[in-house]
Amino acid sequence: MPTMQTVQTMIRSHPATTGVDRAQLARVVDLLLACSAACTVCADACLAEEHVEDMRTCIRTDLDCADVCTAAARVLSRQTAYDADVTRAVLQACVVVCRACADECASHGDVHEHCKVCAQACQDCLQACEDLLAAIG
Amino acid sequence: MPTMQTVQTMIRSHPATTGVDRAQLARVVDLLLACSAACTVCADACLAEEHVEDMRTCIRTDLDCADVCTAAARVLSRQTAYDADVTRAVLQACVVVCRACADECASHGDVHEHCKVCAQACQDCLQACEDLLAAIG
Amino acid sequence: MPTMQTVQTMIRSHPATTGVDRAQLARVVDLLLACSAACTVCADACLAEEHVEDMRTCIRTDLDCADVCTAAARVLSRQTAYDADVTRAVLQACVVVCRACADECASHGDVHEHCKVCAQACQDCLQACEDLLAAIG
């Protein structure tokens, strides 16, 4: 099964309940994983570009975004002993890092296809995090 | 975009070439991410089960498998300065850890749906890693 | 060399400058790594305890704290294209997660030595993150 279906099926099969909508949770986790994967590839693709000296900020921001979204995907995947404060803190960090990465990648999006796709993945992830933040209050 | 399409699009847009088939690479990365996510949720779901004292080995193996597959997904996502020895070493570690986790989860698969789905995710990932190992020689 | 000296030497040898004091940065990174390692061991030690059914919240919070601090140590280790907003967002997430984990572990600290040591590691890390937040303004 591709990642999204695996995540949905797994999160639905969990014995605990958190009050957070499971379909929304699964969607956020999948978009965090997609964003993290996009940023990991984008950093590496930027590194292979001819003018790598112009890609320093993009590479660094990609790496940060990959690290934060990987951690967030793990935290959000857990439904045992749910802690709204922890969830909120992690989502807020994602919003800031995804916005920085979306902006930086978008600024190279007309030159590099990987930056354009990565900017979209960051934007989708950021939106999903903000929606979940609004839902949990 | 869901994770699988994001990974495929990103890996295809990379400027470097490694000699490894990109569709196969993207498939392995997606299955590594799916396996890692499944194991993270499974560990947490096992922790919430009534008889958590019977789930110790499953939780521990899930956590190991999540960590190794997360690292492997990152390494495999990189196509710059490709090193076949590193790729092979990482895939071989995944094969061993995914097999341990698939076996352990399968042994609880008739009782816990999350273990059944997780065992399948580990099995799919293990197969994809073995196929890629065969392809790169 | 042990981790702390390695981190200090590496951060000092970086060609870029961020305006953040390097000794303080190295100290935060080392305490993030120590906290992350303590939480990883504590989760696993709790899992081996006779009354694991009483350790569910501790295990879950340990795993969250390990993930967030691992990501934060990586982000803080980077000095190229420094972004104060990203640094701040990551430190703020650490403060919340370390506090949750310090409180939870401290509540088992009289029974389990690993929880007592882990609570202290979380507390030290939290304090270092707050000090750095104050320093960067």
Next chain:
Amino acid sequence: MPTMQTVQTMIRSHPATTGVDRAQLARVVDLLLACSAACTVCADACLAEEHVEDMRTCIRTDLDCADVCTAAARVLSRQTAYDADVTRAVLQACVVVCRACADECASHGDVHEHCKVCAQACQDCLQACEDLLAAIG
């Protein structure tokens, strides 16, 4: 407490026993964390170098080594339901990746201090992994 003492104290306080010497285990975990941290800083320091176009392989190998050693430090930190096959597979992957990174960093060690220190951290980690592999048989 700095990372090394935290790791030693935590690993000693674990209720389970694996047959692996705890002092040696703690030493390996600390060197894996040191290596991972060194590689994360080295990748970022290489990125800031004037001739970043010559550092592509070093950056990529650093990132791989950081990811594999981070995962390995987590797996090795666990003593519950110890699995020698998993431990061995993870250590073997570390040996290969640390050797690749030690070699690559050493080739820039006379020009960049961070590469020299990182090469040593990889070498120390590789040696500790090989020693543990020999000890567990």
